[in-house]
Amino acid sequence: AGFGAGLGLALASSAFIGGSFVLKKKGLLRLCGRARAGQGGHAYLREWLWWAGLLCMGVGEAANFAAYAFAPATLVTPLGALSVLVSAVLSSIFLNEQLNVHGKIGCILSILGSTVMVIHAPQEEEVSSLESMAEKLKDPGFIVFALCVLVSSLLLIFVAGPRYGQSNVLVYVLVCSAIGSLSVSCVKGLGIALKELFSGKPVLKEPLGWVLLVCLVICISVQINYLNKALDIFNTSVVTPIYYVLFTTAVMTCSAILFKEWQHMVLDNIIGSISGFLTIVSGIFLLHAFRDMPFTPSLLPLFLQPGRAGPHPPWSSADRHQSCQHQPLLPSQDKGSQSAEEEEEE
Numbered sequence: 001a002g003f004g005a006g007l008g009l010a011l012a013s014s015a016f017i018g019g020s021f022v023l024k025k026k027g028l029l030r031l032c033g034r035a036r037a038g039q040g041g042h043a044y045l046r047e048w049l050w051w052a053g054l055l056c057m058g059v060g061e062a063a064n065f066a067a068y069a070f071a072p073a074t075l076v077t078p079l080g081a082l083s084v085l086v087s088a089v090l091s092s093i094f095l096n097e098q099l100n101v102h103g104k105i106g107c108i109l110s111i112l113g114s115t116v117m118v119i120h121a122p123q124e125e126e127v128s129s130l131e132s133m134a135e136k137l138k139d140p141g142f143i144v145f146a147l148c149v150l151v152s153s154l155l156l157i158f159v160a161g162p163r164y165g166q167s168n169v170l171v172y173v174l175v176c177s178a179i180g181s182l183s184v185s186c187v188k189g190l191g192i193a194l195k196e197l198f199s200g201k202p203v204l205k206e207p208l209g210w211v212l213l214v215c216l217v218i219c220i221s222v223q224i225n226y227l228n229k230a231l232d233i234f235n236t237s238v239v240t241p242i243y244y245v246l247f248t249t250a251v252m253t254c255s256a257i258l259f260k261e262w263q264h265m266v267l268d269n270i271i272g273s274i275s276g277f278l279t280i281v282s283g284i285f286l287l288h289a290f291r292d293m294p295f296t297p298s299l300l301p302l303f304l305q306p307g308r309a310g311p312h313p314p315w316s317s318a319d320r321h322q323s324c325q326h327q328p329l330l331p332s333q334d335k336g337s338q339s340a341e342e343e344e345e346e
Contacts, residue, residue, distance in 0.1 A: 009066050014082035016060030017060035023049055024050050065187050080247070083240065130192060142258050146182060176223045177246035183220060
């Protein structure tokens with residue numbers, strides 16, 4: 001029952017989050033000359049569509065929050081690939097963004113890769129109380145990881161952002177993904193605190209719960225701000241899958257360091273998880289690299305093009321006379337000029 005509840009909440013979360021990208025992008029497009037988010041403006045706060053997208057994202061994140069309470073993070077996080085499919089399909093319908101055959105294949109590959117990752121997902125180490133969560137947060141490996149995330153995020157915001165933020169989609173998306181890995185850890189800790197609160201323990205007196213809540217609010221604020229900038233500058237069908245890949249990688253890395261998820265995995269599960277992740281990356285590459293390439297019938301082989309019953313006979317008289325083997329090596333005018341030069345030499 002717990003696994004089914006976690007799976008259903010994860011699916012609902014993907015649907016709401018995927019739709020929220022489209023609603024927020026629709027609101028950003030209605031600014032009509034006002035200060036856009038890409039230039040540091042906040043005029044989108046007066047657009048009701050943007051608030052509807054934010055509400056959908058809030059519902060999706062709440063469902064995601066509840067899913068982490070019933071299922072491990074290695075199950076919930078890969079299912080975020082469904083939000084890529086939802087966002088890409090809705091963007092092609094409501095935003096007139098191109099979704100060609102390569103993009104559709106990329107979405108399918110992302111879903112298949114996520115399925116493989118779920119099947120071979122590592123089991124996280126059990127954390128049942130705030131005391132055990134506090135011990136894990138004191139681990140030197142996690143402290144080093146958190147410091148690296150904070151330093152790299154500050155460099156991206158203050159150094160790379162002003163220079164490359166308008167031309168490179170990875171700048172702002174990397175900030176969202178790196179900070180998002182810390183927000184998931186805060187969500188797991190708050191979920192444990194809520195369980196203890198409902199069981200009657202004096203959780204409100206524990207300072208760790210309040211620290212996690214403040215950190216979660218800060219992380220979500222940073223994510224929303226820089227995700228809006230990325231959506232305002234680049235297409236939704238580009239931002240969403242790249243954000244998914246980087247966010248999933250960051251969360252899996254953080255969970256592996258914090259909860260020691262990969263410590264007791266067997267070889268086939270390790271190979272399956274890596275293969276599933278590489279399948280997702282391949283799908284994201286198809287969706288991103290060929291997004292502007294129009295797929296027309298002329299790109300198909302001759303025998304698949306409409307209006308062609310079959311290839312021409314290879315040894316017909318017309319083809320034999322037009323064959324490259326029987327064509328002159330030089331054009332007629334070049335041949336005439338060559339003969340004139342020979343006459344002059346004689």
